[in-house]
Amino acid sequence: AQTVTQSQPEMSVQEAETVTLSCTYDTSESDYYLFWYKQPPSRQMILVIRQEAYKQQNATENRFSVNFQKAAKSFSLKISDSQLGDAAMYFCAYRSWGNTPLVFGKGTRLSVIA
Amino acid sequence: DTEVTQTPKHLVMGMTNKKSLKCEQHMGHRAMYWYKQKAKKPPELMFVYSYEKLSINESVPSRFSPECPNSSLLNLHLHALQPEDSALYLCASSQETGVGQPQHFGDGTRLSIL
Numbered sequence: 284a285q286t287v288t289q290s291q292p293e294m295s296v297q298e299a300e301t302v303t304l305s306c307t308y309d310t311s312e313s314d315y316y317l318f319w320y321k322q323p324p325s326r327q328m329i330l331v332i333r334q335e336a337y338k339q340q341n342a343t344e345n346r347f348s349v350n351f352q353k354a355a356k357s358f359s360l361k362i363s364d365s366q367l368g369d370a371a372m373y374f375c376a377y378r379s380w381g382n383t384p385l386v387f388g389k390g391t392r393l394s395v396i397a
Numbered sequence: 398d399t400e401v402t403q404t405p406k407h408l409v410m411g412m413t414n415k416k417s418l419k420c421e422q423h424m425g426h427r428a429m430y431w432y433k434q435k436a437k438k439p440p441e442l443m444f445v446y447s448y449e450k451l452s453i454n455e456s457v458p459s460r461f462s463p464e465c466p467n468s469s470l471l472n473l474h475l476h477a478l479q480p481e482d483s484a485l486y487l488c489a490s491s492q493e494t495g496v497g498q499p500q501h502f503g504d505g506t507r508l509s510i511l
Contacts, residue, residue, distance in 0.1 A: 316497045326485060328440065328502035335497060374439050380496045384453065387439030 285310045287377050289388035296365045297396050303350075304360045304391045306375030312336075315379040317351070317358045322390075323371040331373070334358065362393075370395045400424055401503035403488050409509045410478065418473040418506045420488030426501070428494040429471040431463060432487040434505070440487055446471060447494045478510045 287308045296302035308317070319331040334342045334351050341349050346363045362369055375388040401422045410416050420429065428447050432440035445453035446465040460482075462474040471488055485505045491498040 318499070326487075326505045326507075328487065328489070328500075330499045330501070333497065333499060378496050383496070384442040384445070384455070385500065390437075390439055
């Protein structure tokens, strides 16, 4: 079974600084998708970024970028120029082809210090 | 503002009550999902509807009964719930159930069972 591991339960970053959240996963599949979702206290899960395993180029979305290392099964999220609104729980998620569910990691709670 | 609307936002019910959670989206998405999320945990998939047909039931107890009356609406009927069913219930939708399709989440319904 596929598993997703987020080894940092909590992280903090100074406003305007850069922070990296780690995620590793275990799979025997060769093609799949990886996602980072953000869940602020408002509760809504918001998609931050996604990456297809067949694409070697790392995905970027404004201040958010990933470091995707397929061989190492690692998918870290880098947040640049951190803002107070970035404070949230961040979930890494994996999904493979077929009628399969989205598999979430346990989450990393990010605090942003003014 | 979320594009997936869930009502009610909060619900308190006794173990003998019958209530329903409602989820609505008008993005033309053909896949809809119910998740259960306990505090400080990732969401757990309960049900998936694809083109208004139930495609995944993650062995959810029968006291939870999903219904998809049309492509925009998803209900979760609740009956004889247990205290351990207290949780945040999230609805999500995606264009289809394809692996790369991002899921758009609602704000959730916070359910408390007395």
